[in-house]
Amino acid sequence: NAGVMQNPRHLVRRRGQEARLRCSPMKGHSHVYWYRQLPEEGLKFMVYLQKENIIDESGMPKERFSAEFPKEGPSILRIQQVVRGDSAAYFCASSPGTGRRDQLYFGPGTRLTVT
Amino acid sequence: AQSVSQHNHHVILSEAASLELGCNYSYGGTVNLFWYVQYPGQHLQLLLKYFSGDPLVKGIKGFEAEFIKSKFSFNLRKPSVQWSDTAEYFCAVNDVRGTDKLIFGTGTRLQVFP
Numbered sequence: 604n605a606g607v608m609q610n611p612r613h614l615v616r617r618r619g620q621e622a623r624l625r626c627s628p629m630k631g632h633s634h635v636y637w638y639r640q641l642p643e644e645g646l647k648f649m650v651y652l653q654k655e656n657i658i659d660e661s662g663m664p665k666e667r668f669s670a671e672f673p674k675e676g677p678s679i680l681r682i683q684q685v686v687r688g689d690s691a692a693y694f695c696a697s698s699p700g701t702g703r704r705d706q707l708y709f710g711p712g713t714r715l716t717v718t
Numbered sequence: 719a720q721s722v723s724q725h726n727h728h729v730i731l732s733e734a735a736s737l738e739l740g741c742n743y744s745y746g747g748t749v750n751l752f753w754y755v756q757y758p759g760q761h762l763q764l765l766l767k768y769f770s771g772d773p774l775v776k777g778i779k780g781f782e783a784e785f786i787k788s789k790f791s792f793n794l795r796k797p798s799v800q801w802s803d804t805a806e807y808f809c810a811v812n813d814v815r816g817t818d819k820l821i822f823g824t825g826t827r828l829q830v831f832p
Contacts (some may be wrong), residue, residue: 605759615731636819645722645808646762651817659817674780694762704818705769709762 606630607710608677609695615716622682622689624713628697634658635678636696636707637670646694651676654699685717720745722811724823731799731830739794740828741783741809750812751792752820753783757805765807768792779803804830 606629616622628635634653638646651659652672663670665687667685672678682689696707721744731737743749756831766777773785783794791811806827810820 634818638822646822648819648821651819657801657825659819662819695763698818701818703751704812704820705764705767707764707818707820711761 606617607695607697607708609693609713610712611713612711613716615718616685617718619684621686622692622715622717624680624693624695625677626680626684626695626697626710627677628695629708629710632699632700632705632708634696634700635672637678638694638696638700640692640694640712642691647679657702670714687717689717690717697706719720720811720813720821722801722809722821722823724809724826725808726826727824728827730826731827733801733830734798735830736793737796737799737803737828739751739807739809739828741794741823743757743790743792743809743811743821745790745811745813748814750814751783751785752810752812753777753781753794754810754822755805762808765794768773799830800830801830801832804828 608627637649638650648662650663650670667683669681692712694712695710723742725740732749751768756762768775768785776782806825808825809823
């Protein structure tokens with residue numbers, strides 16, 4: 604599953620800045636999932652996208668967070684005006700398509716630190 | 719809303735000991751169940767899954783899990799652990815009537831000493 608790429612691996616932002624996290628899915632995968640892991644907690648689902656479409660955003664905070672997966676290029680998770688509580692590990696996973704829930708491959712994660 | 723509970727947060731065992739990690743979920747409909755493992759410094763990877771059929775599922779590296787519908791449980795077992803099993807283990811559930819998203823438990827950190 605080394606095929607799912609995330610960058611940067613580590614990101615430091617000051618309060619109020621913007622954070623942009625990138626995820627390149629495995630070759631041939633058209634679906635992307637974003638998860639957040641806070642200290643001492645499990646992975647919390649945030650959003651599920653396919654190219655140019657958000658399928659499920661039930662886990663996304665209502666404000667400051669947005670995600671996209673354009674036709675070309677990586678998926679982007681964007682956090683505006685970051686706060687200390689946004690410090691976490693953000694994981695991306697990809698799958699080949701709808702119904703392939705047993706074929707989720709995870710990336711190495713981006714560790715966001717807000718100072 | 720669905721939730722997944724892993725009651726063992728940290729388990730410490732000696733090599734050759736038997737392992738059982740608990741997983742309970744709160745959803746009453748039809749579910750798919752998964753165990754994922756994250757070895758130190760590595761990506762999260764699938765250990766085993768249950769979709770239907772035989773409730774006793776065998777996965778990689780000698781792991782198995784049993785789905786007990788009446789107890790809403792999907793416990794992970796291994797008869798004899800090795801030092802290389804030291805990792806964090808996550809149980810996850812998916813509602814088959816919903817999207818493909820997985821809901822994860824908080825994880826269990828397993829440390830195996832030689």
